[in-house]
Structure formats: C-alpha cells, structure tokens
Amino acid sequence: MIKLSSILNKILSENDPKVGTGKKPKGSGRRLYTDEDPTDTVSIKFKTAQDIKDTLSKTSFKSKSHARQSQIINLIHQRVRAAYERAKDSDVKRRLKTALDYAEQRKETSKEKTERLKKQKLNEQKQDIKFKVPKLNYSYTSLQPYIDKETMEEHFDKHFKGYTDKLNAELDEKSIRVNAEDQIQAIQIILGKYSKNNIIRNNGGGFYNHVLYFENMTPDYKAPSTKFKKMLEENFNSFSEFKEQFKEAGLKQFGSGWVFLIQKGNKLVIESYANQDNPYLDKAFKGKIIIAMDVWEHAYYLKHKSQRGNYINDFFRVVDYKVAEDRLKEKSITENVAPNHTGRAAPFNSGYKTVKERTEFGNKFGL
C-alpha cells in the first residue's frame, strides 16, 4: 500500500501550490499523515468536480469510517480552496470554482452526518426505562386500625400498579428514553420534561406520588426526632400547628389531590396539588417533597367513608418522620435542571438554590 502522503504529492503537483514550497497549507491533512494508520489511504483527485465525485465514489473511500471520510473530505476541500485562490488562469479558476463548490457541499453533508451520528450515540446511551412498583416495607394489615387491609390491597395493588403500567405503556408508545441513574431520577426528569402529555402527567405523577406516600408510612410510628421537630417548629410555630395546617390543606383540597410537606430552599412549606400533580411538573422544579399524603377518595373511602378529616388524623398515626427527615438529605433535581432541555441526567444537589442556603440550612439543623 502506498502512503496517502506520497499519492497526494504526486497528484497535487499540478495544482497544489504548496508542493515545493516546503510548507503545507495550515492544517492540511496533518491528521491523515500522523494520527491514522499509514496503510489506510485513498488516492484523490480534485481538478474538477467530477474528479472529487469519482474519488468519493470509490469503494476504498466508502469502506472507511465516517470520521476518516470526513478527514479526507476536509483535506480535499482545503486543497481545492488553496488551488482556487492561487490559480491565475481564468479557465482554471472557473473549473476549480466548480470543484470548490462541490467540495463545500460534500463537506456540509459530512458535517450534518457527524451531528446525526452524535445524536444517535447520545440516544443509544439513554435507556428504556420500565418503572416498577417498589417493594412495600410492611404488610397490608400492619397499618391497621388506621389504614385497613382492603384499602391497602386496592390502593397498592390496583391503583398504584395501574398508574405504573399506564406510564410504562405511554413511554413505550412514544419511545421516550432517559439517561438516569435510577427510577426516581428518571421519573423526576420525565415529569419535568413531558408534563404536557396528560397520560404521562397523570400516570407519571401517580407513580411518583404513590412511591413517596407508601414509603412515608410505617406500622412503627415514632415521634419526629428532636432535630426534625425543631425544623417543623421553626417553620410552623409548633409541631401541633404543623399538623393542623397539614390537615387543613387536606380538607380544603377540592376533589382528588395531594398534600405535601415541601422543602423549598431553606424553608418547609405545605402545599396541596390537584389530581396527580406535584412540584416536579411543568418545567419548573418547585421544591422537594418531604411528606406526601394522598387525599384521593380511594386512599380512605373504604374505611373512613366521607370523613377525610378522620383519615388525615389516622395518617398522622402512621406517618414516618424518619423517612421524611432522610428525604431532606436526599439528592433531588435542581430548579434549573428539572426540565433539562437536553434531556440528560441532571446534576443533583439537595434542592437548595445556593450554596449559602444549603450551608445555612445544614448548619442550623446539623444536616
């Protein structure tokens, strides 16, 4: 096999003004000579557009990788341009101009293909995600007498699973893939990015809200730790006032919805959301959920009938403050990244807007 450099020197001798000057045009083919396999060559001509077409139609060219083909096209383009700029004869100049236009067109097409391949590679790195109902850490009967077995069976087995299945079906249908470390990161990204799709909004929200709800209940109720209680007192004047406000938000929520204790920067707030909405939707991360309470009728009607207030009182007998406190330390997507326009996995922090906020909050509560 003859080295490309020697072939080039032969072929380019007529029109390549650099030959014989001891210099090559800046950047011309340097990588071809140094970075690549010296036996991997292709002979090129570029006096006319047809010459270039012939070169780029050769099997020896077509069999090369796209990266290598791009290098060769770029080299041809550089050489034709140099020859064109230096040509004196008007006929030669006209011929080289046609060749140059063609080389530019091929260079542009090659660049577009490079971009396409980059996107394809990025997409391949994203994963198909199948959301799964997490394992319940307690039995269906263990929250009794506050949450009854029948409600648990209906709620966990039917409703929660239903949201999860419908979410998966829609993601399949729309070929939505995400680059995420786990299903919690994935659902946060999906909710931020695809919340205009009502199937994803309702079932994605339904999935995530129920993950949080079932996780933040326990048969082994314990009062909040001194640290967490202090945080609640700081934000709601007293622990009992926190519970009152939480209950009130649940009673006021018209129709189906959720009440959340949310960390917003260095504050804890109580907010209610309709249907399966939550703070991760609509391209604006609006805080991290610390406690989630379902106020859909399916969460309480079998036992509590229309007495939502009684259900909320009972919820406070099974709420897991330890899980809530742990969530304050968990990573969550940032305000900026919730709807990351690239769709890539978001860098995580703890939901604080600034480092100063995090430091203040952390120092105050020893997190």
Ligand SMILES: [Fe+2]
């Ligand atoms: Fe529910």
